[in-house]
Amino acid sequence: MSFQVAIIGGGWYGCHIASSLLALGFSVELFEQSDRLLSEASGNNQFRLHLGFHYARHHNTRLQSRDGYFRFMERYSDLSKAVLQNVYAVPQTDSLIDFQTYRMIMTSTGLDFREGESVPIEISNIEGFLFAPERVLLIEKAREYFRKQLEGHLNLSSKVKEIKDLGEHVTVNGRRFDFVIDATWGHFSSPGMDVFYEPTMLLYFEGPADFPAITLVDGPLCSIYPTEEPEIFTLSSVPHTPLGRYATAGEARRGRDSVTNEVVIEKVEQMTRQVSQYVPEFRDGFRFMGPQLSIKTKPIGAYDDRSCHVWKRGRIFSVLSGKIDTVFFAVERILSFLEAGNDLRAPEVPSSLRGDILRQRAVIGL
Numbered sequence: 557m558s559f560q561v562a563i564i565g566g567g568w569y570g571c572h573i574a575s576s577l578l579a580l581g582f583s584v585e586l587f588e589q590s591d592r593l594l595s596e597a598s599g600n601n602q603f604r605l606h607l608g609f610h611y612a613r614h615h616n617t618r619l620q621s622r623d624g625y626f627r628f629m630e631r632y633s634d635l636s637k638a639v640l641q642n643v644y645a646v647p648q649t650d651s652l653i654d655f656q657t658y659r660m661i662m663t664s665t666g667l668d669f670r671e672g673e674s675v676p677i678e679i680s681n682i683e684g685f686l687f688a689p690e691r692v693l694l695i696e697k698a699r700e701y702f703r704k705q706l707e708g709h710l711n712l713s714s715k716v717k718e719i720k721d722l723g724e725h726v727t728v729n730g731r732r733f734d735f736v737i738d739a740t741w742g743h744f745s746s747p748g749m750d751v752f753y754e755p756t757m758l759l760y761f762e763g764p765a766d767f768p769a770i771t772l773v774d775g776p777l778c779s780i781y782p783t784e785e786p787e788i789f790t791l792s793s794v795p796h797t798p799l800g801r802y803a804t805a806g807e808a809r810r811g812r813d814s815v816t817n818e819v820v821i822e823k824v825e826q827m828t829r830q831v832s833q834y835v836p837e838f839r840d841g842f843r844f845m846g847p848q849l850s851i852k853t854k855p856i857g858a859y860d861d862r863s864c865h866v867w868k869r870g871r872i873f874s875v876l877s878g879k880i881d882t883v884f885f886a887v888e889r890i891l892s893f894l895e896a897g898n899d900l901r902a903p904e905v906p907s908s909l910r911g912d913i914l915r916q917r918a919v920i921g922l
């Protein structure tokens with residue numbers, strides 16, 4: 557059955573959902589307020605194709621990342637590239653868990669990693685480390701890929717201002733659809749769980765192209781990760797990257813947009829000091845290029861939940877994304893909601909045997 561579906565938001569989630577539903581024969585229109593795809597969080601993050609090594613404290617997030625990674629590689633392998641040396645290191649004193657526990661959690665999640673190799677640079681104050689086969693996302697290539705995939709179905713520079721659920725159908729800015737999917741990461745309508753909005757600042761640094769990716773786990777630590785450009789890296793820090801905590805998306809956007817030079821300079825100093833405790837050559841080997849500002853939408857709770865959630869209210873779906881590799885769960889849940897509501901039921905077509913019997917009956921006037 558071909559439904560008319562409107563999707564709000566052209567981030568990784570909106571783009572993936574749109575291209576998946578198109579492939580299934582749905583009629584799809586995507587509305588994105590910016591003039592290009594992947595303009596908000598999807599184009600401003602650490603670009604890590606996660607396998608789960610980041611999430612020692614949330615089982616479901618690890619499982620979704622692990623499974624999502626392999627599905628991502630099947631479907632979008634050209635949209636990422638390998639990180640040759642990707643080190644996860646557990647510091648001696650500042651981590652919430654010890655290295656053996658960390659290693660055991662990753663092993664029991666079924667994650668593959670390498671050990672016993674040396675790191676080509678000095679990493680100080682470390683209890684143990686392993687190498688994870690994660691990748692880096694290629695955002696510019698992804699933009700181009702989705703622009704082509706969704707040609708004829710894209711409405712760029714189109715802000716959705718109003719959705720109305722009228723029971724039998726729904727309208728988006730006055731246009732009629734069967735269903736609408738809010739893939740704005742909670743910026744258009746509130747998700748179905750309590751969340752807060754966190755403006756963030758990562759820092760772009762220029763450094764040696766062959767420098768390894770280094771992530772210190774687990775707790776208030778930091779990481780250096782490559783980008784799609786060989787000599788550009790992001791530096792992220794659990795205590796210093798957040799710029800505040802807001803109840804609404806609008807407040808968070810105002811918080812992000814009011815960041816001053818003084819705040820940037822302070823963050824550069826704090827984050828450089830933090831990473832240099834573990835990677836002494838960072839201070840002299842890397843040059844600050846500029847900040848990357850973004851907004852995270854996070855579930856309120858004690859655990860580190862970054863799994864994907866989907867809700868359906870009437871004809872309106874809302875998606876709370878987890879990580880980028882968890883996009884597949886969003887489509888699965890949308891389809892299972894439609895199936896549960898019998899919306900996907902195919903029209904009844906009589907089998908050919910029944911058709912033949914009915915024709916014979918008609919011929920002999922039964």
Ligand SMILES: Cc1cc2nc3c(=O)[nH]c(=O)nc-3n(C[C@H](O)[C@H](O)[C@H](O)COP(=O)(O)OP(=O)(O)OC[C@H]3O[C@@H](n4cnc5c(N)ncnc54)[C@H](O)[C@@H]3O)c2cc1C
Nearest residue numbers: 565567568569589596597598601602603604716877879880
């Ligand atoms: C600092 C940081 C680091 C991160 N690091 C990683 C990482 O390394 N790996 C990883 O997998 N994930 C990471 N994430 C998470 C990842 O960025 C998000 O999970 C993902 O990008 C969310 O995608 P999305 O499509 O749901 O949202 P978005 O990318 O934010 O897309 C939502 C879209 O909706 C549009 N929109 C909003 N309102 C409207 C409207 N009214 N009308 C039309 N359009 C509208 C916006 O313009 C935007 O393009 C990170 C996030 C942050 C902030």
